[in-house]
Amino acid sequence: MEPNSTSWGVHFWCLTVQELAKKPLSKVPTRYVRPHHGPPAISSLSPAMTEVQVPVIDMQRLASKDSCNHELKKLHLARKDWGFFQMINHGVSCSLLDKVKEETQEFFKLPMEEKNKFWQDVGDIQGFGQAFVVSQEQKLDCADMFYLITLPRHMRKANLFPNLPLPFRDTLEAYSREMKCIALTTLVFIAKASKMEVEDMKVLFDEGMQTMRMNYYPPCPQPEQVIGLSPHSDPLRITFLLQINEVEGLQIKKDGSWVPIKPLHDAFIVNIGDSLEILTNRMYKSIEHRATVNSKKKRLSIAIFLGPKCDGDLGPAPSLITADTPPRFRRVSVADFLRNFFSKELKSKTNLEQ
Ligand code: OGA
Ligand code: NI
DSSP, rough: OOOHHHHHHHHHHSSSHHHHSOOOOSSOOGOOOOOTOOOOOGGSSSSSHHHHHEEEEEEHHHHSSSTTTHHHHHHHIIIIIIIIIEESSSOHHHHHHHHHHHHHHHTTTTHHHHHHBOOOOOTTOOOOOOSOOOOSSOOOOOEEEEEEEEEEEGGSOOOOOOGGOOOOHHHHHHHHHHHHHHHHHHHHHHHHTTTTOHHHHHHHTTTTTEEEEEEEEEOOGGGOOOOEEEEOOOOEEEEEEEEEESEEEEEEEETTEEEEOOOOOOOOEEEEEEHHHHHTTTOOOOOOOEOOOOOOOOOEEEEEEEOOTTEEEEEEOOOOOOOSOOSSSHHHHHHHHHHHHTTSSSBTTHHOOO
């Protein structure tokens, strides 16, 4: 039986695309089909574009006196020309990454009764569910997500983090702690690479926000008809994406084409978010990206977003403002900026432009 789009729409809220994908479907339900926005086949990109690789930044070289300047220049160009890079030698142990990968996969295998306990409340995006769904007519992304605020601790949702099953809860706690350190170190290097006063970067960072988004992209019988995650730029300052299993799907927009990213083993794919584009007064740009789905294999990823503190302001760094480089953004409160982002459909860079 092929359900109509309305019943799938209803199912969607209490099932998941993961459950949906278990059904013997040969066609994708219409709510997910995007006839005009379907991803162009990779083969339609110019051959040169399918072979390029985003820059690789070695954190050990950044930290070493001898190679720091060379790596800083690479970082500057990576940010300026790509907005994305892969980070290696980042210092997070393989054993922790293995646990994150394994236990995230286990978490998505929980039966629906268990998942329901972590379901999004009305008006909140934390928990299992979807974000950016604002109307019944809107097309849906072909992915499930589990989203939660991890830092600062007092912003954690009371019934979410503390109720996560063990050992997953402890693993996420350790991962959150490690990633906070790495993110702050990276941002200091980015400040140096952009010749910004490090204080301008740091000032918004005490009590900065950290959120995690785990993405589950099920296999889909017609991958070219759907999108896993709509094109968007990330709103916060910096994102560290870890691919959980060895299935690719992330694509970034480069010179008008979608370029697939091939993650190196255990590397983080790092990209700057809108609030860093604002802080660097557009020297570094947040880059649009999206996720595609695979016809045979599921794909999982976990993104950590680091942001400014919630009760702060967003605006260009004073040390980057000169007579030649006047401010290109008006100051806004972080709260307003995020409220606007989460209240709309996920779409390109519309929030930043506003
Ligand atoms: C995100 C994101 C891409 C991916 O979660 O913001 O862009 O490959 N994810 O899952
Ligand atoms: Ni993203």
